[in-house]
């Protein structure tokens with residue numbers, strides 16, 4: 573899978589970025605809910621599969637101390653460059669979300685976001701993400717993630733059900749589930765993306 577993304581970033585084909593404004597309303601609704609229970613400064617946020625930093629930068633601008641992790645070196649370099657150009661402080665680390673303990677991430681995260689990275693992973697890799705997140709997140713942390721509905725789609729992401737999300741994060745409970753409201757282009761209409769917010773059980 574990292575090969576797939578290496579190629580996409582190398583050729584500059586990142587359609588999820590073009591669609592990101594469609595994803596923004598529910599993302600912002602859920603982050604508003606997370607922030608509603610906190611005082612500023614909000615603390616540390618971890619962006620899993622951060623890509624070129626689309627959501628990391630938005631969180632940093634909202635007042636989070638953000639670290640993004642991605643397995644593709646070019647994505648990490650682009651994210652650093654974008655942050656610098658935007659004058660935003662955010663840290664980007666190269667590594668796999670399935671081995672968070674091997675990356676120089678530290679601990680103490682109060683927010684973990686995953687926008688369409690979990691979406692791609694096998695059940696085994698998702699379980700590894702879950703235990704990695706358990707180890708780096710604070711007891712009062714929350715998770716926000718966006719996944720497609722589960723289906724066989726050849727080389728495209730298998731997506732995940734609510735049960736898949738719950739299984740990957742057994743120490744957490746789903747406190748919000750929102751449907752993606754934007755109208756997607758025809759070939760993507762069946763993917764029915766959903767947003768989840770989780771808190772520690």
Ligand SMILES: C[S@@+](CC[C@H](N)C(=O)[O-])C[C@H]1O[C@@H](n2cnc3c(N)ncnc32)[C@H](O)[C@@H]1O
Pocket residue numbers: 573574577578588589620621622623624625626627641642643644647667668669670686687688689692
């Ligand atoms: C659909 S893109 C979304 C990127 C970003 N979250 C966004 O919304 O702009 C999925 C991202 O997950 C990253 N990714 C896939 N598998 C990964 C892994 N095992 N560890 C870290 N990143 C991974 C890819 O490199 C890619 O940047």
